[in-house]
Amino acid sequence: xxxxxxxxxxxxxxxxxxxxxxxxxxGDVTVGHNCSIGFGAVLTAESGPIRIGxxxxxxxxAVLRGVRGNPLRIGDNVLIGPHAYLTxxxxxxxxxxxxxxxxxxxxxxxxxxxxxxxxxxxIRTRLLPDAVVPLGWIAVGDPAEILPPDAHERIWEIQxxxxxxxxxxxxxxxxxxxxxxxxxxxxxxxxxVRRHNGDR
Numbered sequence: 475x476x477x478x479x480x481x482x483x484x485x486x487x488x489x490x491x492x493x494x495x496x497x498x499x500x501g502d503v504t505v506g507h508n509c510s511i512g513f514g515a516v517l518t519a520e521s522g523p524i525r526i527g528x529x530x531x532x533x534x535x536a537v538l539r540g541v542r543g544n545p546l547r548i549g550d551n552v553l554i555g556p557h558a559y560l561t562x563x564x565x566x567x568x569x570x571x572x573x574x575x576x577x578x579x580x581x582x583x584x585x586x587x588x589x590x591x592x593x594x595x596x597i598r599t600r601l602l603p604d605a606v607v608p609l610g611w612i613a614v615g616d617p618a619e620i621l622p623p624d625a626h627e628r629i630w631e632i633q634x635x636x637x638x639x640x641x642x643x644x645x646x647x648x649x650x651x652x653x654x655x656x657x658x659x660x661x662x663x664x665x666x667v668r669r670h671n672g673d674r
Contacts, residue, residue: 476500480520487511494534502540506530506550519546520669522562527552533573536560544579555591563595566603575607579642589613598636 477485480501487493487505494513499505501519506528511517513534517524522540527550532538535557540546544562548554552565555573562579565571569583574592577583581595584603589595593607600616607613613620615632639647639654643662648654 483519483523485517485519512536512556522546524548527567530554533558541579549585596633596636597638597641 476498478498478500483502485499485501485503485505487499488507490507491505491509491511493499493511494515496513497511497515499511499517502523503517503519504524505511505526508528509526509530511532515532515534515536517532517538519540521542522545524538524540524546526548529550530548530552532554533556536554537559538546538554539561541562546560546562548565549567549569551568552571554560554571555575557573558571558575560577563577563581563583565577565583566585568586570588571577572589572591572593575589575594577589577595578597580598581601583589583595583601584605586603587601587605589607590609592610594612595601595607595618596612596614598616599613599618601607601613601618605618605620607620611620611622612629614629619632621629637647639645643654643658645654645658
């Protein structure tokens with residue numbers, strides 16, 4: 475395992491937790507007892523902390539990221555499947571997150587919920603306890619509506635007021651036909667370069 479300190483914060487992983495030799499754990503990460511971090515998994519707490527409970531399995535290739543204003547919190551007895559992506563969200567106890575699932579900033583996944591293969595839980599979405607996001611479906615809103623991927627208009631109707639550009643990047647949504655990408659990416663890349671200049 476590649477264990478990297480970041481800004482004087484180092485990962486805390488107990489001896490009874492297994493980490494694969496090519497997993498990467500960076501920054502303010504605390505992992506509970508009797509956990510397993512799989513091959514190629516990345517846990518990065520470079521702008522917000524990660525807290526993982528006991529008896530959790532993070533499978534191969536999963537990416538877990540704590541972000542400013544949205545720590546990543548995972549309760550006990552949680553499975554995070556291969557190639558899942560979790561950023562700045564809260565996962566309560568006894569949750570199943572399948573292969574390729576994506577859970578975004580500010581989302582909360584309630585106890586005993588399931589996010590099945592390639593399911594999505596959008597920003598600022600609250601998935602109630604025992605809810606199921608079927609294969610490839612999208613949960614959006616608080617409380618979540620769980621919709622098929624072809625329900626574009628309804629998804630956007632709920633998603634637009636959640637205001638991804640402001641919530642994640644702190645910018646206004648551009649007018650139709652315009653783009654925020656040049657400004658946002660220039661600032662974001664500059665921020666990351668400066669933040670990592672002193673990396674060891």
